Structures are given as structure tokens and as C-alpha cells.
Amino acid sequence: MQEQVLAQLAAVLGERGILSSAEDCARYVTGARYGQGRTLAVLRPDSHEQVQQIAAICAQHSMPLVLQGANTGLVAAATPDASGRIAVLSLERLKSHIEIDLDNRSVTVDAGVSLQDLNDALEPHGLCFPIDLGANPSIGGMIAANTGGARLIKYGDVRHNLLGLRAVLLDPPGAELDLLAGLRKNNTGPDLKQLFVGSSGAYGVITRAVLQVHRLPRQSATALVIPRDQDAVLEILRVLERDCGEFLSAFEGMSGAAMQAVARHIPDLGNPFAPEALPEYAVLIELTSTSDPASGIEVETLLMNALENLFGDAVQNAVVGRGKDLWRIRHAISESIRHEGKLIAFDIAMVRSALPAFRARALDLLAQRFPYIKAFDFGHWADGGCHFNLAWPADAAVAYDAAIVEQIRTALYDLVVYEFGGSFSAEHGVGPYNQQYYQRYVSQNAKQLAGKIQSMLDPQGLLGLTRFGAQ
Amino acid sequence: MQEQVLAQLAAVLGERGILSSAEDCARYVTGARYGQGRTLAVLRPDSHEQVQQIAAICAQHSMPLVLQGANTGLVAAATPDASGRIAVLSLERLKSHIEIDLDNRSVTVDAGVSLQDLNDALEPHGLCFPIDLGANPSIGGMIAANTGGARLIKYGDVRHNLLGLRAVLLDPPGAELDLLAGLRKNNTGPDLKQLFVGSSGAYGVITRAVLQVHRLPRQSATALVIPRDQDAVLEILRVLERDCGEFLSAFEGMSGAAMQAVARHIPDLGNPFAPEALPEYAVLIELTSTSDPASGIEVETLLMNALENLFGDAVQNAVVGRGKDLWRIRHAISESIRHEGKLIAFDIAMVRSALPAFRARALDLLAQRFPYIKAFDFGHWADGGCHFNLAWPADAAVAYDAAIVEQIRTALYDLVVYEFGGSFSAEHGVGPYNQQYYQRYVSQNAKQLAGKIQSMLDPQGLLGLTRFGAQ
Numbered sequence A, B: 001m002q003e004q005v006l007a008q009l010a011a012v013l014g015e016r017g018i019l020s021s022a023e024d025c026a027r028y029v030t031g032a033r034y035g036q037g038r039t040l041a042v043l044r045p046d047s048h049e050q051v052q053q054i055a056a057i058c059a060q061h062s063m064p065l066v067l068q069g070a071n072t073g074l075v076a077a078a079t080p081d082a083s084g085r086i087a088v089l090s091l092e093r094l095k096s097h098i099e100i101d102l103d104n105r106s107v108t109v110d111a112g113v114s115l116q117d118l119n120d121a122l123e124p125h126g127l128c129f130p131i132d133l134g135a136n137p138s139i140g141g142m143i144a145a146n147t148g149g150a151r152l153i154k155y156g157d158v159r160h161n162l163l164g165l166r167a168v169l170l171d172p173p174g175a176e177l178d179l180l181a182g183l184r185k186n187n188t189g190p191d192l193k194q195l196f197v198g199s200s201g202a203y204g205v206i207t208r209a210v211l212q213v214h215r216l217p218r219q220s221a222t223a224l225v226i227p228r229d230q231d232a233v234l235e236i237l238r239v240l241e242r243d244c245g246e247f248l249s250a251f252e253g254m255s256g257a258a259m260q261a262v263a264r265h266i267p268d269l270g271n272p273f274a275p276e277a278l279p280e281y282a283v284l285i286e287l288t289s290t291s292d293p294a295s296g297i298e299v300e301t302l303l304m305n306a307l308e309n310l311f312g313d314a315v316q317n318a319v320v321g322r323g324k325d326l327w328r329i330r331h332a333i334s335e336s337i338r339h340e341g342k343l344i345a346f347d348i349a350m351v352r353s354a355l356p357a358f359r360a361r362a363l364d365l366l367a368q369r370f371p372y373i374k375a376f377d378f379g380h381w382a383d384g385g386c387h388f389n390l391a392w393p394a395d396a397a398v399a400y401d402a403a404i405v406e407q408i409r410t411a412l413y414d415l416v417v418y419e420f421g422g423s424f425s426a427e428h429g430v431g432p433y434n435q436q437y438y439q440r441y442v443s444q445n446a447k448q449l450a451g452k453i454q455s456m457l458d459p460q461g462l463l464g465l466t467r468f469g470a471q
Helices: A002-013 A022-028 A048-060 A115-125 A139-145 A192-196 A230-244 A256-265 A299-310 A323-338 A352-369 A402-419 A431-441 A444-457 B002-013 B022-028 B048-060 B115-125 B139-145 B192-196 B230-244 B256-265 B299-310 B323-338 B352-369 B402-419 B431-441 B444-457
Strands: A065-068 A087-090 A098-101 A106-110 A162-168 A176-179 A205-212 A219-227 A248-255 A281-289 A315-320 A342-344 A378-380 A385-387 A390-392 B065-068 B087-090 B098-101 B106-110 B162-168 B176-179 B205-212 B219-227 B248-255 B281-289 B315-320 B342-344 B378-380 B385-387 B390-392
Touching (some): A002 A048, A022 A087, A048 A087, A048 A162, A048 A205, A065 A139, A098 A115, A139 A205, A162 A192, A176 A192, A192 B444, A219 A230, A219 A299, A230 A299, A230 A352, A248 A323, A256 A281, A256 A323, A281 A323, A342 A402, A352 A385, A352 A402, A444 B176, A444 B192, B002 B048, B022 B087, B048 B087, B048 B162, B048 B205, B098 B115, B106 B115, B115 B139, B139 B205, B176 B192, B219 B230, B219 B299, B230 B248, B230 B281, B230 B299, B230 B352, B248 B256, B256 B281, B256 B323, B281 B299, B281 B323, B342 B402, B352 B385, B352 B402, B402 B431
Antiparallel strands (some): A098 A106, A106 A205, A162 A176, A162 A205, A219 A281, A248 A281, A248 A378, A342 A390, A378 A385, B098 B106, B162 B176, B219 B281, B219 B315, B248 B281, B248 B378, B342 B390, B378 B385
8 A cells, every 4th residue: 555655656756756765764754853753755846746746645545744844843843753654745855946026025935945045045136034043944944833033023033024825735635725926915815824834834835935035234233241130131122122123133142151151162262251251141132234334324333332321230241343253152052052961952932021030930940949950041032032941961960861851841831831921832833842732831722723723724634743633 | 582682792791882773883884985784783892701702692693793993994894784683793892901011012902992092002101003004993903904004114014013812712602712922932833813813803803912012213204206217116115125224114106196186185285396296106205213313323314315326317306304294195195086086996915026017007907998087096115015096087088887997996906916916905804895806816725725714713604794715
């Protein structure tokens, strides 16, 4: 039976379009952070029509699929399970189309195109797709995960910049949903493309999208600011949004522990502070502008003036300039934490106003209940996102224990969701990895509705491993 | 039977909460532009819980409802039909809650609060909800219509600023969907609140929302610019987005005919041009900034410099300053057209790059087939929106004929949708008024999916008169 289906798929996809040896499939069955499985075959269509045929064949034979873009997701949503019965539908070869509309400031792009390749194509036109991430995902994957990144405060997330898409549906099997018009204003019924944004690839296969793109900045200014305390971080944010709000493109908090980890493990980074003089907390601030500095707008001057007004009160110290060095510190945090012990990563969010109280409560919770765990938190304060990452040191008083990790997760998520009304998955999505937390924290009525939509779009439950219905 | 249901509703809503005399109901059964009907009763809940009870009672007795906010919609989505069997569910009394979170830059607000009342509450804090419209709708209505307005290019539409909502569902009857967390990053499953945005009130009853709000600008600069020709409009837009993109808050095209209508009918407007010297086309440009002019940012200087660089080529002439006068001209267009004949309004959109060619084709189509019709078009070029409004003069060679109006509509919409890939309803929604065009222009697969969602959320089809399913 499976052989017959694979033969049918091979006839559609050709030799290059289907992989089945364990060696060829290896890189498709291991997730970027979590997830390890087996697969029947990797399907690699190179056209929208092939995706339609795959959907039709798989629906006909009830063969399950997981969708995969660049396999950079962090919740195992693109990884097959251990059964070996699931095929991987990789969109990596669907990448021939990149069509820029300069006057519309938009681009029509195949789902398999990578963020980097898209930006390389946009750059000669002075344009960019400015969702800034620590990976190089595919555009389809970015939509399925609704990625946010570090510059959300200026540009929004993927949803904000998605002008259109085309998807292949499982019901009717292989049907095309063409929403590629690429309009900024269009209210001709419900906006169906929203269904596919942030749904972890469970509702349909995105094959093409129209994205709003942005002018490349022609100047930027960066500062590393030491706030008086956690409340001062919000004071600084409020003043910056008032005095230079149009330019604020990043406002990233970094704990002293995170910066110390960077200093310890990547010492050549050009850290502006001596390792022994690292502050308890710092904020990386970036202003950017598309304006020529000759126009009279100088974001560095604006930033310096804004900080000067805050100096001695909300701001205790600040380094302005050296943007590349400062961003390298920020980007080196995740890697550095791995040297501190086993990573226990968090991707949470809450209203910005709750961040100081949450951080105090969370650090207190750890100190009380799990004193051997070290926190290396950092976060996107301007959008309420927080990577409250922890490490379990190899030399800790208590040896690493997966059951305790679960206790830590639940304790911290309970705090985030129940006490601060926040989110247990800010920008990584659900996927198998977060399935149990989805069940625990999402309301019964929301789960029922999301599950009904899933049953409507994928009646046989073939697409992905994420299940949105209430259990 | 109906009497029994009304008695049950009256017991829930109290005396002030239900209206049934023709006199009391009159203002609820006439739409702002289209629609005139009759109603069984107007239900006026003043709490979310009352809305839940109404939904439960109406579902139990299969009593249809239309939702109404401030009754400012332009597609009759809030107006009952002539049967007299439909009750109006007015949210106008649901307006006690306005809760501002300064640090989160957001507000939690009841659905019945008006845009003006919200902005009055925000103004003392230096904040605003900047969706700029020619009416004063309720927040719930703005979400149901996904209003855009004249400043979308800077702030986005309602969808872009919606951080959360709470809705009452018809299935299970009266169930609450609480998505009020108000987060900027949250990807814990599909974003269910998107279903209720731009769905003309057909999917559920919005009772409360969390909105991202913005800093009030502390300076603005306005110019009326005469472009060389239609292509030059896009050239000017491109240069402005490059050189002062962070500040561009409006880019509104106005045809000479529209400006002449204003000059003829509202002569005291402070028009910078003599009526006989009005240009063929003009663009109203606005830059705003939250920055203090003392900070070194002066948007008026920026605007003048940008226009100076374009002068003699893309820009033939320009008046900078006099923002209030210039906006009064823009806002007076709709009213002025009414003096020119019977209004035939259009609310279309397309990719920005298509606007010059569309306009030429549309004017040519009118000249060829309907030469007695006059065009008074104006539009939001920066977001591709266009109000291609027409008037049928009282003294036209052909007398007004509703059947010909339908021919004109279909001919122009065919051009917009089939030849330019645009939208027949940019920001007004579907509603009964656009129902036939929805059927004509939306793809079969999109209609089937939207219809399936409608059946899922409202199995008895009780909510509103808009039907999204394929017919």
C-alpha cells in the first residue's frame, strides 16, 4: 500500500523530487532544537501544482504529512514522529519566484525562498524584509510560525507584513486557495489568509506569499544603557517612544548573567565593559531611519539627547555607538548559555507593564525552589517578549533530571499565564513540543474553536502533529 | 412565540434594555448610506453577560439578529431587512470600560465606546487611536469592518492594532471566547481573534477589545502638491518613503473634478487655488512626528526639502503649510459630490503600482459608455485605496436609472478585479449591499471556506444578513 502511494508520488515528483534512503532523509527528521523522528519519504515538489498533486494523493490514501521549510523551527512542528509512517513535505525546492513591485513596495515570493535570499534580492533596490531573526528560515515557515524577532516594534511581525498568500488545502484535496492579490486594503469577507499565519503548518500548505517590504535604513544608532532598576527600563522605553518613537527599531533587555556568559565564553566580542564590571542589567537600544543623515535627521544625536535627559535618574550609564559590537553581544547570548549547562529555553510574552514584576517573581521562584538553576534571561521589552532562558550547570548540587525540568517549566508558565496573563509561546508556535502546554493554558472554548477549524480544513488529520482541539 | 421570546429578553435586559415601538426603533433600522428595514425589537445590553444571555435565548428560539454599533457602516451590514422578524442587537450601551495601560501603550475598551470617546480618554496621556475616518464609529464596529482610513500608511488598519478581543459565540450559544490578553507576541495556536476582524459582524458578537494605541504627534507638516502626471504621483510617493518614510502619515490623491466640486459648493474653505486655476490632479501629503520640534526634527523642513528635489520634474507646484485648510478640502469632497448629482460611490483598492493605469482606463470607460456620468475620484494612494466616486447629474442627457447604475458598477468592478487584480470593497466590508459582488468576484474556494466557517460559528445562520458561502 505505502509502496503504491510512493510510486504514485514518484511519478508526480520525478527522481529528484522524492528521497527515501535513511541517509538522504537524515537532515529532514531532526529538528533544530527539539524533535527526532523517522520518515517514510521526503517529498520535494518544485511547483505549486506538484504540491496540489501531493495533497490529493495523500488525502486519497490517508497518508500523513509534516510540512518543512528550512527546518529552523524550535517546537518540532516540522519533524516527523518515530513511527516512520509520516512523509516530510519539504518546500525547499519551491523557490524560483521572487517578483518585486517597487511602486507597491511589495514582493511576491515562493514559500521555499529563504529570508536571506529574499533580502539579497531586495537589497539592490534599497529594500528589505526586516523580520530579524537568529536563523535563516523559509518564507513559508515564517508565515506558519508568524515570526516576530527583535525589530517587531518598528516593523511588526510577519502577519503585519503579509499582503497575500496562496495555499493548497487538504479539503477539497489539493484545492488551491489563491489570495495573492497583494492589497493593503481589502475587506471582501473574512481575511482567510490569517488562518494560515501562526498555525504551525496544520491548516494548509503555503506555496507563495506577497509581502510588504520596507526601505533599508540609511542610518542607525545603537546604545547599551544601564538602567537604574527594572522599573527604569519601562521609563526609558516610554521616553524613547515619545521623543524618537518613529525610529525605535529595537529595545532589548539583557541580564547581567547573560552578558557574563557571553564575556566568559566569547571573550573577543568587543565588550564595552570589563568582565568584572558588567552591570546587573542592560538595554540594547537601536534607532534607524531611512532618511539620509544629510537631510538633518541624525538618529545618533537624537538618541544621545534622549539618553542625556534620562541620565542620573532612569539611566545610570550608557555607551552610544559601536552598534556591531553591541549586537554581537546580544546575538551571542543563546550560544554562550549552552556553555553554562543544559539549556532550558523559554519563549514567553506578556504586557510590557508586567515585565519588571514578572522578572522579580520568576527569579524569586527559582531561588526558592530550584536554587541550583541559573537564569540568563534576555528579552524584547518593546513587544513584551522574553526569553527567560535557564541553564542547569553540570556541577550543580542536583543532577540534571528531565522530570524536574518539567516542574520548572510548569511553575514558570503558571506564573506567566495565570498570574501575569501572558503567553507560554510568544514567537515559536505550538508544535508537538508545546502541545501539552497548549492543552493546559489555552481556554476550553478557544481550543474547541481551533480544533473545529482544524477538522474543517483537514478532516482526516493528516497535516502535521499539532492538535488544536480540546482533549 | 415572538412575544414569549421578547418577554424572556425583557426579563434579562430590563426596561431600558429593549425597545419595540416603531418610533423608538426608527434610528436603528436605517443605514448610514444604504439599507432600510423593520425590526422586531432593539436589544440594548449594557454588559457582556447580557450579550451572552441574548445569544443563548436567540439561539434557543432561532431568532435572527443584526449587530449594530454606532450605525455608521456603509454596506447595510447593521440594518435589518424588511421582514420585521430580525432583532437589532445594539452595543451602544456597552461602553463603561476604558482602561489605559501606559507602559504597554494599549487600552482595553468596551465594544460600544465610540472612536471619539476613546480618543478623548487617551488625549490627556498624549496618546491616540489613530485610525482616521470620516465618521465616529464604535470600536466593535471598527473591528467588524476592519476600518482603514486615511492614515493607514503610518499606523496600519484596525487589524494591525488589535491586541485582543472578547466575543460571544452563537455556538455553543452564548459561549465566551476570551482573547483579551493584549499581547504583541503570542503564537499559542491560530490567532482566533482574526476571524472577527472584517467579517461584517457575521461570526460573533465582539464585546470588548484591547487596542495598541500610539503617541500623539507633536508636529505635522502638510502640502498640496501638483504632480506632473499620474505616474509622477508614484514617483513622489517613492521618494517620500525613501527620504521621510518614518513620518509619512497621509498621501491622498484628489482629482481636479473633486476639488472643483468642493470649490463650487463650499466656497469658504480657504482653497489655496482660485476656482478657475484648479489643477487636474493634486496630492495632499502629511508628515507627522511624535518628536518635539526642539529635538532637531522638523517635519516641515523635511517635507519642503523633499519636494524641492522633485520640483520641476515630478512636482509641478506645491503649497506647504495650511494643514487645516487642506484637510478641510479633502474631507469636504464627499459632501460636495452630493451637490453634483446622485452619488454612485466606490470603495476599491489595488496594488499601488496599478493606480495610474486603472484611473486612465476607468475614465475612458466612462467616457465611452456612460458619457453623462461625472467622476470625482479621490484616494489613499499610499495604501492603494481609491474612492472612485461618481455623480449622475440631475440635468444629464440620460435620466437616472438604477439599472444603468448597476451596469456602471459591474463594468468598473470588472475592470478593478479582473484586469487589475484589485478589490471591490477596500474598507467598507461586504454586508447585504455588496453581497452580489462578493458572489461575483470572490473565488469559489474562498467562498466555500468562508461559508464553512460561518456555518461552524453560526449553525442556524442567525447573525446578520451577510452570507459568505458560495451560491
